[in-house]
Amino acid sequence: MSETRVSFPESQRFAPPETRRDFLGLAAAWSAVAAFVMAMLGALRLPMPSVFPESNSQVKLGRPEAFLKGTPSYFPQHRLWVFRDEGGLHAISSVCTHLGCIAERGEDGKFKCPCHGSVFGPDGALLGGPAPKGLVWVELTVSPEETLVADTLKAVPAGTVLKA
Amino acid sequence: MVEGHTQASSTEKPAARAGRHAGPLRQFGSNLLTTPREFRDALIRHGKPTSDRARSQTVFSNFFLHILSVRMHRHSLKSATTLGLGVATFVLFVILCLTGVLLMVYYKPSVDQAYDSMLDIMHVVPTGAFIRNVHRWSAHAMVACVFLHMARAFYTSAYKRPRQFNWVVGMGLFVLTLGLSFTGYLLPWDQLAFWAVTIGANIAQSPQELTDALGVTGVFDPGRMQKELLLGAHYVGQEALIRFYVLHVIVLPVITCVLIAVHFWRIRKDGGLVRPASADAAPEADGFRGAQAPRRAAPAPLKTYGLMGLMQGRTPAVNREMRNTVPTWPNALYVIGAATMLTVLAMLVLGYAYDAPLKEMANPAVPENPAKAPWYFLGLQELVSYSAFMGGVGIPAIVVLGIALVPFLDREKEDAGVWFSGPRGRRVTALSAALAAAAVVGMLWFTVRFGWLRNWEATAHVPQIVVTLFNPGTVYVALFALWSIGVVRATGSTRMGAIALFTCFLVGFVILTYFATVHRGPNWDFYWTHSEWPVH
Ligand code: FES
Numbered sequence: 001m002s003e004t005r006v007s008f009p010e011s012q013r014f015a016p017p018e019t020r021r022d023f024l025g026l027a028a029a030w031s032a033v034a035a036f037v038m039a040m041l042g043a044l045r046l047p048m049p050s051v052f053p054e055s056n057s058q059v060k061l062g063r064p065e066a067f068l069k070g071t072p073s074y075f076p077q078h079r080l081w082v083f084r085d086e087g088g089l090h091a092i093s094s095v096c097t098h099l100g101c102i103a104e105r106g107e108d109g110k111f112k113c114p115c116h117g118s119v120f121g122p123d124g125a126l127l128g129g130p131a132p133k134g135l136v137w138v139e140l141t142v143s144p145e146e147t148l149v150a151d152t153l154k155a156v157p158a159g160t161v162l163k164a
Numbered sequence: 165m166v167e168g169h170t171q172a173s174s175t176e177k178p179a180a181r182a183g184r185h186a187g188p189l190r191q192f193g194s195n196l197l198t199t200p201r202e203f204r205d206a207l208i209r210h211g212k213p214t215s216d217r218a219r220s221q222t223v224f225s226n227f228f229l230h231i232l233s234v235r236m237h238r239h240s241l242k243s244a245t246t247l248g249l250g251v252a253t254f255v256l257f258v259i260l261c262l263t264g265v266l267l268m269v270y271y272k273p274s275v276d277q278a279y280d281s282m283l284d285i286m287h288v289v290p291t292g293a294f295i296r297n298v299h300r301w302s303a304h305a306m307v308a309c310v311f312l313h314m315a316r317a318f319y320t321s322a323y324k325r326p327r328q329f330n331w332v333v334g335m336g337l338f339v340l341t342l343g344l345s346f347t348g349y350l351l352p353w354d355q356l357a358f359w360a361v362t363i364g365a366n367i368a369q370s371p372q373e374l375t376d377a378l379g380v381t382g383v384f385d386p387g388r389m390q391k392e393l394l395l396g397a398h399y400v401g402q403e404a405l406i407r408f409y410v411l412h413v414i415v416l417p418v419i420t421c422v423l424i425a426v427h428f429w430r431i432r433k434d435g436g437l438v439r440p441a442s443a444d445a446a447p448e449a450d451g452f453r454g455a456q457a458p459r460r461a462a463p464a465p466l467k468t469y470g471l472m473g474l475m476q477g478r479t480p481a482v483n484r485e486m487r488n489t490v491p492t493w494p495n496a497l498y499v500i501g502a503a504t505m506l507t508v509l510a511m512l513v514l515g516y517a518y519d520a521p522l523k524e525m526a527n528p529a530v531p532e533n534p535a536k537a538p539w540y541f542l543g544l545q546e547l548v549s550y551s552a553f554m555g556g557v558g559i560p561a562i563v564v565l566g567i568a569l570v571p572f573l574d575r576e577k578e579d580a581g582v583w584f585s586g587p588r589g590r591r592v593t594a595l596s597a598a599l600a601a602a603a604v605v606g607m608l609w610f611t612v613r614f615g616w617l618r619n620w621e622a623t624a625h626v627p628q629i630v631v632t633l634f635n636p637g638t639v640y641v642a643l644f645a646l647w648s649i650g651v652v653r654a655t656g657s658t659r660m661g662a663i664a665l666f667t668c669f670l671v672g673f674v675i676l677t678y679f680a681t682v683h684r685g686p687n688w689d690f691y692w693t694h695s696e697w698p699v700h
Binding site: 048098101114 | 359363365367370372389392393396398399401403407529531534535550551615631687688
């Protein structure tokens with residue numbers, strides 16, 4: 001047996017594929033790749049924020065009785081309109097759903113965005129322009145100390161009103 | 165030669181050795197006296213570049229020059245070949261790095277101090293305004309040069325085998341340049357910066373347009389992830405400013421440097437600049453130095469080449485290519501030097517003559533109206549005013565991907581290095597340009613005059629997905645694609661199809677950019693001139 005093997009030229013002795021070694025080599029290479037990818041993903045986890053600087057999205061707006069029918073109030077720093085009608089109170093965000101400019105409320109009650117001309121109805125419904133959807137209604141609550149509180153990051157379905 | 169020196173010192177004459185014993189101080193004195201010359205010999209290890217051999221040595225023994233080959237083809241050095249655009253782009257990048265570091269000395273990336281530090285730079289810091297102007301104008305110029313450089317490479321078929329990969333690297337550099345520019349846009353923290361970046365960040369979020377339509381946003385929301393990664397918050401604020409700053413001053417520049425190195429290295433490995441077959445015809449008398457065949461027998465080469473390095477061409481060109489090359493020193497260095505000086509001069513003049521704009525401090529409560537992005541994004545902003553996703557993400561991705569894949573889709577070998585691949589290509593280019601211009605101008609006229617789906621009674625309430633898929637932007641893309649497929653069928657050439665598509669995109673981009681820059685005013689309404697804008 002060993003005689004025959006020696007008679008092979010040097011170059012051919014290692015020619016037949018050694019499948020076990022191939023497998024181990026490939027497994028090592030791929031686990032290195034996998035480790036690298038996981039490490040990269042792990043590193044990318046750091047810049048993904050879990051707490052936001054705006055985490056305190058609850059803003060106090062004043063006493064609910066202060067909001068009167070027919071005179072909507074605007075809170076520029078919160079980008080929020082507060083309305084009272086028959087049903088109660090509701091708040092609409094003035095942040096345009098297209099690309100985040102501030103829509104302005106006109107005399108006719110409609111909202112117009114200066115950036116690409118989206119138009120929204122008095123209830124925030126989309127009337128025209130590039131925005132994909134209507135303005136966002138945000139959640140209103142009354143705190144224990146009888147103050148109206150809006151959660152600027154919590155959307156509610158349009159038409160939701162707070163009786164207060 | 166350095167070998168010569170070492171040999172000489174190891175075989176000193178006995179007399180010199182005796183002298184060393186006699187006066188070590190004398191030796192020291194003479195060492196001191198000859199130090200400048202020794203130093204020069206250690207630094208520059210060859211004689212004056214008067215012979216071809218010394219010129220070659222000048223190039224390959226110098227760290228900064230060895231990226232260049234020692235001889236270059238005449239064709240590569242003619243200004244019509246590259247228009248110097250690659251060199252200009254690189255020089256602008258260097259200017260940007262230098263002025264950028266200077267600005268970092270005073271700039272403070274904090275929402276409370278950023279704008280004040282900008283005012284300081286503009287009004288208090290010695291030469292601050294000038295340095296900032298040069299930085300800003302160089303950034304604009306770099307984007308312009310990258311565009312032109314890409315167009316040059318495309319129209320001279322420089323993307324073809326073996327240069328396919330370098331074309332892809334170039335696309336990477338193109339995207340990085342835009343990224344660098346965009347991240348720098350926020351840093352002044354003025355109204356324009358704040359609102360342009362607010363729009364940009366919401367474009368990153370716009371895949372929600374699709375996921376909303378499919379009703380999967382709750383479980384799969386890449387849009388929100390992108391926006392949060394970019395801003396670190398829900399709105400543009402301190403977190404966003406720091407992130408943009410880090411990207412702008414370290415992450416993107418470092419990646420850009422690496423890619424530039426690869427880009428340059430590949431030029432060498434791919435056999436220099438692309439040139440047409442005709443460039444290897446008999447040499448003309450064109451005034452390059454050292455171009456004549458050596459009168460005496462050439463000295464034996466000091467550098468050996470691997471066979472693979474020589475055999476890259478389609479045919480083994482014995483003697484021919486060598487005859488058409490000229491020494492890099494000084495010929496190529498004159499050309500590169502001229503392009504460098506012109507670029508630097510242009511930036512200095514611009515920086516001296518025009519102040520970079522700085523608006524009022526950012527005010528998150530009142531949008532800038534109109535909030536225009538930097539000029540090279542305005543074409544996209546025009547498309548975004550129909551569909552945020554298509555204009556901001558979908559179409560740019562299609563275009564960048566399409567252009568990056570060009571070398572793999574068009575593999576015809578003929579006429580590389582010839583502008584427009586000859587008269588037929590020139591015709592296709594002109595036709596495509598005319599078609600794209602007619603289509604884009606016609607569509608702009610139509611939308612300004614009649615609006616789009618949402619403005620019409622019958623279609624006012626179509627679901628968003630319809631607008632996303634069917635808007636002027638997607639119409640352009642479909643039209644251009646159909647046209648270039650038609651060109652491929654009519655001419656039987658993929659190169660002609662590629663020319664048609666690239667020309668359409670280029671012309672469309674230029675017209676949209678012009679239109680949005682000049683004719684869009686407050687509320688993104690149409691105005692003939694800036695003077696017609698309503699005063700507010
Ligand atoms: S941001 Fe309001 S229309 Fe574009």
